[in-house]
Amino acid sequence: MKLRERIERGEFIVTCEAAPPKGIAVEKALEEAQSVADYVHAFNVTDLQSSVMRMSSWAFCALLRGRGLEPILQLTCRDRNRLALQADLLGAWGLGIENVLALTGDHTTLGDHPEAMPVFDLDSVQLLDVIGKLNSGHDMVGNELDGATDFFPGAVVNPAADPLEPHIHKLHLKVSLGAKFFQTQAVYDPESYNVFAEKTAGIGVPILAGIIPLKSAKMARFMNDNIAGVHVPEEVIGELEAATSKEDRVKRSIDLCARTIQAVRPRCQGVHLMPMGWERHVPAILERAGL
Numbered sequence: 001m002k003l004r005e006r007i008e009r010g011e012f013i014v015t016c017e018a019a020p021p022k023g024i025a026v027e028k029a030l031e032e033a034q035s036v037a038d039y040v041h042a043f044n045v046t047d048l049q050s051s052v053m054r055m056s057s058w059a060f061c062a063l064l065r066g067r068g069l070e071p072i073l074q075l076t077c078r079d080r081n082r083l084a085l086q087a088d089l090l091g092a093w094g095l096g097i098e099n100v101l102a103l104t105g106d107h108t109t110l111g112d113h114p115e116a117m118p119v120f121d122l123d124s125v126q127l128l129d130v131i132g133k134l135n136s137g138h139d140m141v142g143n144e145l146d147g148a149t150d151f152f153p154g155a156v157v158n159p160a161a162d163p164l165e166p167h168i169h170k171l172h173l174k175v176s177l178g179a180k181f182f183q184t185q186a187v188y189d190p191e192s193y194n195v196f197a198e199k200t201a202g203i204g205v206p207i208l209a210g211i212i213p214l215k216s217a218k219m220a221r222f223m224n225d226n227i228a229g230v231h232v233p234e235e236v237i238g239e240l241e242a243a244t245s246k247e248d249r250v251k252r253s254i255d256l257c258a259r260t261i262q263a264v265r266p267r268c269q270g271v272h273l274m275p276m277g278w279e280r281h282v283p284a285i286l287e288r289a290g291l
Contacts (some may be wrong), residue, residue, distance in 0.1 A: 003042045004152040015268030016023045018043040020055035021091040032279040047074040051111025062095045078105030081121040093149040101154045102127040128177040155179040157195035157230035186212040190263035198269035206269030213253045217241040258288035
């Protein structure tokens with residue numbers, strides 16, 4: 001069953017991030033995705049995440065489809081003008097890729113090619129509008145296409161942003177432009193997430209809470225200091241600092257993820273896992289969370 005069908009049926013959705021390789025050796029990345037395929041409904045294929053050069057998202061999406069897995073194409077506005085964005089979307093549709101996540105993208109100065117020239121011709125809101133036009137059989141300026149796409153578009157939202165109101169306004173704008181689902185930035189504070197959930201109740205579009213396993217207290221503090229809209233509570237950091245061994249730290253991290261999922265599950269319609277190299281722990285996280 002396709003992702004759109006599961007969402008339309010109101011199922012609780014589980015998606016997982018999948019990063020293309022930095023090179024052409026694809027087998028390891030494909031095997032990592034295959035290893036968790038029985039636990040998730042679709043794979044978010046990152047598009048030069050953190051502005052680090054890797055294999056293109058649409059190419060890795062096509063490889064996942066070849067393994068019988070359902071991909072979600074991440075498409076960022078950072079690296080392409082409006083012509084290239086539309087061309088890549090049409091190419092993705094031609095390869096059988098139906099799900100697309102519209103993103104503005106991190107700035108190039110954050111990545112491994114800091115001298116690269118950013119584009120940002122459009123932003124994620126405008127990209128959703130473009131996807132809607134392609135679905136209607138027209139390009140961005142109204143020219144008729146030889147056939148229409150039927151993309152199932154999604155978008156992102158940051159539930160811990162401060163102030164939150166501009167992000168909620170943008171969320172409603174994205175819904176009005178056709179976003180069919182949302183995936184959030186990493187959630188570590190369920191109480192903060194519940195405030196966001198109360199303010200977005202009734203939008204009619206499923207929201208998938210983002211889950212990133214914390215590999216260490218150092219990683220948690222780094223995220224607090226460097227990732228906008230992420231807040232790891234001190235008590236969570238304290239749990240990781242109290243670990244007596246690497247095995248204990250992994251166990252605590254899995255438990256923290258599972259507890260977060262259980263806490264937000266009544267207020268979301270799914271979860272989006274971003275394992276960041278910990279794909280092997282995804283089954284344990286979901287099983288511990290009761291999924």
